Amino acid sequence: MDQNQLELLRFNTSPTFCMAKFHEATIWLYSGQIASCHHTPLSHTGDDLITFYNNDYKRQAQDSMLKGLKPEDCNYCWNLEKQGLQSDREFKSLHFKDHLSFEKYLDRNYNFKPKSLELSFQKTCNLACSYCSPSFSTEWVNDFKKHGNYIEITSDLKNTYVRGLDEEIPVRMDLFWHWFDTIKENLESLRITGGEPLLHEETFEIFDKMAKVNPNIEFVINTNLCQKPLIIERFINSINRFQKFRINVSNESGGHVAEFIRDGMIYKEWLHALEKVVRYTKADVNVSTTLSALSLIGLDKMLLDIFELRKRNHIIQKFYVSFNVLTYPSFQSFNMLSKEQRQFYHNKYNIFYLNFKEDFVELEKITFPRILNSLSLEKLDSNYLLLQKDAESFFKQYTIRRNKQENLYFRLGLE
Numbered sequence: 001m002d003q004n005q006l007e008l009l010r011f012n013t014s015p016t017f018c019m020a021k022f023h024e025a026t027i028w029l030y031s032g033q034i035a036s037c038h039h040t041p042l043s044h045t046g047d048d049l050i051t052f053y054n055n056d057y058k059r060q061a062q063d064s065m066l067k068g069l070k071p072e073d074c075n076y077c078w079n080l081e082k083q084g085l086q087s088d089r090e091f092k093s094l095h096f097k098d099h100l101s102f103e104k105y106l107d108r109n110y111n112f113k114p115k116s117l118e119l120s121f122q123k124t125c126n127l128a129c130s131y132c133s134p135s136f137s138t139e140w141v142n143d144f145k146k147h148g149n150y151i152e153i154t155s156d157l158k159n160t161y162v163r164g165l166d167e168e169i170p171v172r173m174d175l176f177w178h179w180f181d182t183i184k185e186n187l188e189s190l191r192i193t194g195g196e197p198l199l200h201e202e203t204f205e206i207f208d209k210m211a212k213v214n215p216n217i218e219f220v221i222n223t224n225l226c227q228k229p230l231i232i233e234r235f236i237n238s239i240n241r242f243q244k245f246r247i248n249v250s251n252e253s254g255g256h257v258a259e260f261i262r263d264g265m266i267y268k269e270w271l272h273a274l275e276k277v278v279r280y281t282k283a284d285v286n287v288s289t290t291l292s293a294l295s296l297i298g299l300d301k302m303l304l305d306i307f308e309l310r311k312r313n314h315i316i317q318k319f320y321v322s323f324n325v326l327t328y329p330s331f332q333s334f335n336m337l338s339k340e341q342r343q344f345y346h347n348k349y350n351i352f353y354l355n356f357k358e359d360f361v362e363l364e365k366i367t368f369p370r371i372l373n374s375l376s377l378e379k380l381d382s383n384y385l386l387l388q389k390d391a392e393s394f395f396k397q398y399t400i401r402r403n404k405q406e407n408l409y410f411r412l413g414l415e
Contacts, residue, residue, distance in 0.1 A: 001096050012102035014068045018077070019093040021062055022105065025053060026118040029176060030195075031135075031168040036061070039076040039088065045171055050111050052179045063108060092116075097188050113183045118191040121202040125195040127224050127264040130398060131292055131332050133160045137195065139264060141165060147401050152393045155331050155386050161394070184209060189218035198227050198235055211241040222248045222288070225273045226265050232273050236280050245283040249274060252289035254301025260408045261294055275309055278319050287321040291371065292332040293391070294408055296345045300352050307359040316361060323367040325374045331394060334374050336387035341412060346375040 001009075001019075010017045020037045027034045033042040036058060043057035064071045070078050077087035096115055104110050125132075128139035150161040190210065197203040203221070210217055219242050225232070239245045251258055251270065258267045278285050287306065291299070303321065310316055326333050337345070349371055353360070360368065373379075381387065395409035 001094055001098060006093055009099055013105050014066050016065045016068055016070050018065060018089040019096050021065060022112050023096060023115040025114050028120045029171045030122050032171045040073045049179055052175060053114060054112055115188045117187055118193060120193045121200045123195040124199050127226060127262050129262045131326055131329060134165050143401055150394060150397055153390045155390045156329055185213050187214060187217055191220040193222040196224055197221055198223050198231050204238060207238040215241060216243050218244045220246045220248060225249045226270050232276055236277060239283055240281055247277055247283050247285050248288040249285060250288055252291050253295040253298035254305055255298055257298030257408060260404060263402045271305055278315055279313050284318045289323055290326045292326045293334055293337055293412060297408060297411060320361050320363045323370050325370055331387045331390035335381040336384055336391050338384055339377060339380055342375050342377055346372060
């Protein structure tokens with residue numbers, strides 16, 4: 001959809017209209033929760049074919065928009081637009097290929113169906129990354145069951161690490177599959193996330209279904225890629241049936257630092273699996289980072305290994321790193337860095353970029369400056385001492401719980 005089509009759509013419906021509110025969702029099937037986008041609160045799916053996607057919360061938000069109002073839950077976008085910046089409301093709406101007739105959007109009882117869908121079947125995962133939680137990883141659940149809650153962390157407003165395990169009510173899978181069969185042919189994009197999707201048999205069932213009815217769909221999967229060779233081979237064979245596939249491979253540091261942050265990872269095996277999917281699939285491969293303060297210790301090693309992998313396989317296009325800075329939990333973010341630590345890592349990665357700029361692809365040149373910007377002294381957090389206190393407390397406990405040989409927190413800013 002282009003800008004003119006979007007403006008005409010809004011003229012005939014409402015100036016606050018957002019396509020994502022009608023045609024996009026993330027559904028966590030293991031907890032029965034749904035959200036229109038990653039900025040809005042979670043609600044529960046309905047219990048029949050219509051309300052499964054069109055639940056009361058979504059209907060109320062749609063109705064508010066059609067009245068020209070601005071739902072408070074969408075303040076992320078309203079605030080950006082107030083500053084004259086392009087919001088995700090704009091970006092997401094333009095990403096859709098087409099739209100329904102104006103009359104259908106104005107029909108409060110119309111059975112809307114997603115065009116863009118993200119699914120999380122299970123939270124089963126073989127890793128327990130330091131910045132993750134029991135809400136997204138069964139290994140984190142096992143940690144809590146064995147050791148109990150973390151203690152002496154006060155800056156975490158969500159109380160993720162101190163409140164214990166949340167009750168979850170999973171979706172009826174017979175209802176989900178019935179509903180999915182009604183929407184699969186008209187999907188424009190589909191993303192599978194986790195937990196770890198390559199451990200979920202439902203992921204491969206989705207591959208089989210979509211390869212038969214919609215092989216040209218924009219398909220994305222988020223994976224840690226820390227799986228056995230047989231699973232990686234099965235994955236490669238499955239996705240080569242699709243024309244537009246992107247693999248978001250999670251990692252943000254190299255060597256023993258990566259193994260400390262991403263508990264359960266074997267870094268050399270991860271590199272080997274990464275090389276296999278780059279070499280033997282047609283997919284775009286994005287190493288998607290979630291940059292915490294600790295990842296800065298070894299990010300340069302990971303980048304050098306990726307540069308070498310590219311050269312060895314003569315692959316440049318369709319294989320890149322995206323640089324995303326972690327915001328939560330704040331005591332693991334750049335916000336916990338002192339002035340001296342910020343200067344150290346700003347200098348380190350500024351010099352690194354200047355020395356290896358020719359090895360960066362264009363997309364990386366666009367997103368890498370996010371790191372330097374986030375490390376500037378202007379971003380020094382006034383509460384960094386409190387965040388450091390919580391980080392020290394957390395990583396002392398984490399190191400013992402996970403049987404780590406060394407607490408890397410104490411090396412932050414020293415190398």
